Amino acid sequence: MEELINKLKKEVIQQLNLEDISAEDIDADAPLFGEGLGLDSIDALELIVLLEKNYGIKIEDPKDGKKIFFSIRTMAEYITEHQKH
Amino acid sequence: MTDHYIITHSNIIRSHMVARNESVEENPEIFVTFAPFIKSLYKKEAISYPKFYKMDNPGKLGFLAAEMIFKDNPFLERYRKEEIGIVILNASSSLDTDKAYHETIKDRSNYFPSPSVFVYTLPNILIGEICIRHKIKGENVFLVSERFDPGMMVESVSLLLDKNHVQACLCGWVEVLDKRFESVLFLVEKKQNLNDHELPGESRPFTIESLTEIYQIK
């Protein structure tokens, strides 16, 4: 899980153009939206693309996004559950 | 009308130089492409605005140019936010970004349309970014012309100022396509709105001649 979390941090930084931020700056359990990284609605849409592009996971109901993308850890957990092998 | 409106500030950003109020500084480093150039300029200007990195190329250029023109200058404090207008022109509209978005859809076996790129495939978004940053809420328009068109700038801005649709205007040219880029911005104010001590020593009348001379600074 930790390996996936680290990988995910780097991918999120790249996908969302968070250039001045490094993986070390991101707390795996901190909320991604609201405070912290201060992501917005467009970032949420890009995270959906990230999941599909890098992990082949399509989110059927975009409203699930809030739970899935709460933090890096919740993303990692979702990926572990749903990834096609 | 020619001496009723004045250019109180101007700036130019090109690959080899930056000019603030017609005073030219050569860029110490020449970059072959736009991305490292604009990042270096952003760092040099010591701005902290993480959203900068999400912008497309015209957005970054326009944002920085506006940041620089408003810096250390009481313009934004002089007017209510809805009294400031923005008129921007360019030649390629959002083509630089259109091509970037097209990259995300052109290969059907690798098809991942990017919303964060798509949102920038409209040229007026850069006006939006400037408005968000500086809370400007007045008249705004994006025009497309083959080249830097001082006549159209004078005309469009005068239409706004003559009838008091706005009291002051940010106007200019923000053009990025592939490796070629330049931005030339002006702040235009009404002489009658300024006290004598507020008139910058080097202000120029807002005329086609002035805009052309500034544009041609090398």
Add this chain to the structure above:
Amino acid sequence: MGIDPGSMMTNPVYVHADNMITSLGFTTREIIGNIESNRIGFRMVSDRNLTPSPVPLSLIDTATLDEKFGQILANRHPEQSAALFTRLEKMFIVSIQETVQPTEIDITGSRTLLIISTTKGNIDLLDTGKYDFPDPDRIFLWKMADFIGSFFGFVNRPMVISNACISGVLALSMAARMIEAGLYDNILVSGGDILSEFVISGFLSFQALSPEPCKPFDIAHNGLSLGEGCGTLLLSSQKPASTIISVAGSATSNDANHISGPSRTGEELAMAIGKALKEAHLGAAETSFVSAHGTGTVYNDEMESKALGLAGLQDVPVNSFKGYWGHTLGAAGMLESITTLHSMRENRVFRSAGYEEPGLPVPLNILKDHQSIPVINTVKIASGFGGCNAAVVFKKM
């Protein structure tokens, strides 16, 4: 070219001929006829060249477009081949021709200007191989506009406005201001955009599209539906022979909030409306009808209802035309203004297609059926990506 201080006196701006092209027809009359019959112009499209997944789209009829264009080409430039024109260029040319044909105003000469409003122009030129003609540079909007202008022999280079979904209303605003200032006597304003994979895939990635034809302002509204079209209007300082309608006021503003999400409060759109009404020397209570932007997304509809409330227009009959032919981007402001003008001429307003049940934060007087009422003063509004808003006021003498 500055503005001559001697001409600070205001010239009135009158509305003259118009033309509309949408999925519902190729003339204003035909389209209004379909609106009266409660037709809407959507069908589900699965064509992979247009969309990665099935969506309702409002497409104009290609065969009719080609036929009409062919006739105009044969008359004006028999030496040229239709294969040298893009879809959008054909739409602009047909629409402009239909507008100028019946008019008595002399549109040749230096006192006439063409203004083109478009968000993406010939964006389909990015698909290499779609057209086989040698000028891919007409992906540049100014080049496309010059090409259209020279087709008609306009003396002045066209002006091009590209400002997201407010482009059409903004073009009318600029045109009116230019005639008022005496810069031109006649201005043809033409707004157009095509449907393309580029735009459709983008809006899909935004999850902004409704799976069914959009339902602006309805409680079940869940997205916009895209359409293509072209609308052209001739404005002039010359008084028209018949019903006299003027462009009496206009304004734009910016939310300064977010590049794709609208203002939470709607106050900036309300400010633009207020300014436009003030310029027209009208109060909100004197407004007969509002043509809303009404895309059908939750964000837009809610913001707009707040804006109309703040502007004092919550009781004025309002509709969205987008339920008939979708969101036509650079054409929207033009098409919806033209139908608004028709409403003024005929004292007839049309139901907001797709609307059945209310559900907005500020309750509005949304038209549920077509009605014959006096329509004297109207407001057309629009909002777009980049936080922009625009309003224009039409006044009937």
